[in-house]
Amino acid sequence: DIVMTQSPDSLAVSLGERATINCKSSQSVLYSSNNKNYLAWYQQKPGQPPKLLIYWASTRESGVPDRFSGSGSGTDFTLTISSLQAEDVAVYFCQQYYTTPLTFGGGTKVEIK
Amino acid sequence: QVQLQESGPGLVKPSETLSLTCTVSGGSISSYSWSWIRQPPGKGLEWIGYIYYSGSTNYNSSLKSRVTISEDTSKNQFSLKLSSVTAADTAVYYCARVGYGSGSYFMDVWGKGTTVTVSS
Secondary structure (H helix, E strand, O other): OOOEEEEOOEEEEOOOOOEEEEEEEOOOOEEOOOOEEOEEEEEEOOOOOOEEEEEOOOEEOOOOOOOEEEEEEOOEEEEEEOOOOHHHOEEEEEEEOOOOOOEEOOOEEEEEO | OOEEEEEOOOEEOOOOOEEEEEEEEOOOHHHOOEEEEEEOOOOOOEEEEEEOOOOOEEEOOOOOOOEEEEEEOOOOEEEEEEOOOOHHHOEEEEEEEEOOOOOOOOEEEEOOOEEEEEOO
């Protein structure tokens, strides 16, 4: 199974500041034949289901604010919130879909400092 | 807009079978693949399996011997059965739509989730 490791477990960021979440996979999720990284990011607010933010490592889902961006390739990925808003308080998960079983990172909790 | 709603018993006895149904509205179940994911209390997400638009299935190997995912296209529903449950199967169970297109096995639409507790 591909193990997804997120860091940090939690972070506190001031409103308007940048938040950076890291995700590392135990093996590459880059498919060489199409040069796509099979990596998604989700946001989960308390009491709600996860919401898809980013797929193919850097493609924003429709309706997701452009302050959210994804980057990285191979085994190392980053989700960046460029200017943290109050409504961004949530847990963020990465997920690989390169192979089954699909696996998720342990989550990163983002709070306001 | 597609919406998903999980339904089923909130309490299941140990060793029995957990059965949940996901009802899809606003779109045809036949056009997409569909997935089940669970989240134990205070923990992360675990993929259970999915059913492809073709009707074939793919299960997490950690649960494979106990899981069955099926669909009823006439009712626009798909279902999860998990046998021989223990307390470790206590979780919020989510149904979700798998992304469209080759290899797009991320989940782009989720149900609200249903809590299942395994206890006698």
